[in-house]
Amino acid sequence: MRPKCERCQESLAANGEAFICSFECTFCTACTGEMKNVCLNCGGELVRRPRIDGRHT
Numbered sequence: 314m315r316p317k318c319e320r321c322q323e324s325l326a327a328n329g330e331a332f333i334c335s336f337e338c339t340f341c342t343a344c345t346g347e348m349k350n351v352c353l354n355c356g357g358e359l360v361r362r363p364r365i366d367g368r369h370t
């Protein structure tokens with residue numbers, strides 16, 4: 314999982330909101346909205362990334 318948006322390079326918190334495509338291209342919410350949920354790199358659909366629940370192993 315990439316720590317930054319691939320479009321604007323904004324840092325993405327591990328438990329924050331972000332969107333990924335099936336190839337794990339990662340984007341922030343603002344960019345995802347501007348791209349209409351279509352991945353800039355591969356044209357795939359962007360879906361909300363599951364949050365990490367913060368539980369310790």
Ligand SMILES: [Zn+2]
Pocket residue numbers: 318319320321322323340341342343344345
């Ligand atoms: Zn962005």
Ligand SMILES: [Zn+2]
Pocket residue numbers: 334335336337338352353354355356357
């Ligand atoms: Zn992609």
